[in-house]
Amino acid sequence: MSETTLVAGQLFNGISVASILLLAALGLALSFGLMRVINMAHGEMLMMGGYLTYLSIAVFGKGAGFAVGLVVAFVGTALFGALLEITLIRRLYGRPLDTLLATWGVSLILQQAARSIFGPIGVEVTAPPWLSGTLSLGGTVMTGFSIPGVRAFIIVLAAVVLGAVALIIARTRLGLLIRAVHENRPIADALGANTRLVDLAVFALGTGVAGLAGSALSLIAPVTPTVGQSYIVYAFLVVIVGGLGSLTGTLVAALLIGVFSATAQIATSQSFSDVLLLLCVIIFMQFRPRGIVSQGSRALEET
Amino acid sequence: MASRRSVRRAIVGIVAVALCATVLYPSSSMAAGTVDVGVLQSLTGTMAISEVTVKNATLLAIDQINAKGGVLGKQIVPIVEDGASDPSMFAQKAQKLIEQDKVATVFGGWTSASRKAMLPVFERFHGLLWYPVQFEGNECSPDIMYSGAQPNQQILPALQWAEQKGYKSIFLLGSDYVFPRTANLILKKHIVHDGGTVAGEEYVPLGGSDFSAVINKIKVAKPQIIFNTLNGDSNVSFFKQMAAAGLPSAKLPVMSFSIAEQEAKAIGPSLLEGSYAAWNYFQSLPDPVNKKFVAAYQAKYPGSPVDDPMAHGYLDVYAWAAAVTKAGSFDPEKVRKAATSLAYSDVGLGETKFAGNQSLVQTGYVGELQPSGQFKILWQSKGPILPVPYDPLSFPGKTCVL
């Protein structure tokens, strides 16, 4: 009994971890895919989402506060992302490595700012009553296996967000512009697309999704000034394994990494599964250096 | 051409840096009526949450002693340095305090890593460090006074309590670093020796936030109690995810070794309610001297809880002052000799003293966390426990020779 429960539990956990990684990495994949911008402050967008959720709960109470928090976190971080894009990212266009360093500087400032405003110890966010149950599968072969409501919620949220972003890209005018710029920036520019505005919109959307992710993560993780740091490296791995700006790639990569680390942990410790994960990523890049889904392009150099 | 200029500029730059370095460092003057002491804790970085409060308690004790006329007629001047949660920074700053500031003694350190990094510095310059936090033992140096608990004063009393309560099957969970691994090594020997079973043993990387696999393993192992040596924020994730998985502390008890009043406040008492902790001091200790200490601290930092490492940081200053007075000198060699021959009762831990191995003799307590964030004391060891740096069952034949 226990063996099956362990394996089944870990499979579920793999999907759960994948949904967290997907939420954390989706915004990054958007801006990286379109603008080749590595936003090292992405983790701090998660952090900001967590704190915005905390504030919403403080204002609207435990039940409704969290739902409001999701919206506030999305809008708040999206606005901050827009500000960041206008003041900093835009000035560094075409210098991806410098953007990486500058946004790392931004992340340090944001961490210290959170520390000054909310104190070095974290703030308390607990799951609202409507999420604190568990779904039990008693009476079947899976006796003893139950699904926490919070984790089910995060999986659903990740799916909804992914679907919404996919819809925006596939069905809206903005999406059309995004695809055009992604395909060929100079030509899109020449044909009259306002590429700067598209960049701004994508970056803001990406940071907004990160804020939403931070809001959801506050249900299962602490809300502290440094919380973003614990997700950022994994989010990056998802993006590079997934391939440049491909939503399908990001989804598949998140699932691969989530299920890999969960199943590895059946046999080994978490530390060791992390190390194995990186080794596998380096080996993987020997075969698919541009990620799972790579854009068919005849361009000689990616900028 | 450009590079010749750059060379010349660089010379100017290097000289300027060197000059700045010498000018900007205020060399402390040993004024007639004062004595400098070092206070070295992390004011920044991941450990700042805990260490800043110990620094505050240390400074409070210094203020109080100064108000009563200081020590040997001299006012104590604290020189506060930031270890930045980085062991190499602790070594660097310890060297600065001893070599440049020429302090009489240093109070500080929290993580084992910081203590281990400072140890060679203190041994090299024959300084004296007062270390306030419970640790994994396996160390004794003449240049360190260990006021935090040895494993036999915190971990083993907790095991004794659990066995008395009838918990036989124990799951060991910790962050992946030295204290949890050593503590669990000792625990495993004792659990097996006492006829219990180790239901499982898991480690999570420091700062780790995903406990889904660990909780799954706990569910399969079905232990009666979890002994938790997780550090810092990992506790928040662990307790949140346990609650989400339908296993709150009320259902599966957790005994924590790194959650005191400060951490309880940070994690949120509602998540921890009903979980246990083992320490040698709780803010709720009904000792009149303790009440005075808590009141004095909260007068300065309103609303802040007081916990075990803070009480030890506070005790260290008083113990040092008493030892200096008895020795009639600030010489570390004389001070440490005097320190082990004195008893202290003015610091809220009851009557305590330093044993010959320079560790503190103290009582073990088990408390249960209340919604208020305070611990209700459930159990205490039969009298003060002598410190044993090397657990005889796990490390036979090793003793502390100073």
Next chain:
Amino acid sequence: MIRRELGLVLVLVAAACAPLYLPAYELSLLGRFLALAVLAMGISLIWGTGGILSLGQGVFFGLGGYAVAMHLKLASADPGAVPDFMQWSGLNTLPWWWTPFGNPAFAIAAAVIIPGTAAAALAYLVFRRRVTGSYFAIITQALALAATTFIISQQQYTGGFNGLTGFTSAFGFALGDQRTQFGLYWVTVGIVAVTFVAVRALQGSLFGKVLLAVRDGENRVRFLGYDPLPFKVIAFAIAGVLAGVAGALVTLDLGVISPAMFGVVPSIEMVIWVAVGGRNSLLGAIVGTLIVNFGKDWISSVFPDLWLHVVGAVFVLVVTVAPRGIVGLMQSVRTRSLRLRPVTPPALVE
């Protein structure tokens, strides 16, 4: 030309005489930071000249540090006994791969060869598939995370989070001795000087020119008939060796090496030393390392809350306003040129 070399000699003499005029604590800081400057020159070579941004130089620094520390640990243990941390981790026999480190010559060689080989292997595997730029930066950052996680988790073999410390003597010299400290300082100054001259010569050679060309247009270099791979691999291996040497020196000087010294955050700090000094200039790497580290030592004592703000702002400002760092700024002031932006290579529009 003669005047240029004269300036360098003067700096060298001033540095070598530092024990005469610097207080003991500043001297030990200067020695430590000069050791770090060796690593910084490596970053300058791969990043400034080669255009390769590595966020994982700490890994090679750590490898060098551990190689020396393993020897010091064995030399400090009682004869026949295993190091103390193995005892309290429940290990009673020395692992086979620890044994050769008892030999000082082996340990010193290992501090150079292991980081160099590891860097070459990584660079070969990654660059072979033409993975560059941001991808490479992220992989090296993940490497820093994985390396520290791994070392921490293997406590019985590596000392875990505490790292290796508690050394009494190094290669027959008592570590606490003043003369040993002076000797180590002079060795460090010597290594810095040799590294500077050697790397500068390398940058001036054909190798350096091709490397620079790879930075500005890798495919154009291919069209000219050069394979960029060996150039990048060799440059990265040299930077790895320099990082390993720095790690060994700092370990000797500080008496401790631990994962906290070379994880993700310290590795990225190493890049900022070079960015502040000026990535295209070897001298900039040294100056930047000294300024940032002395600044950190000072600011973090006086205004601990301010430190992160300062570092963060420096990152943003250096990149946006002065991408050529301090040395670049000085050149601009000297030539009265107000153009602070770097001359970016023409974008390739295919």
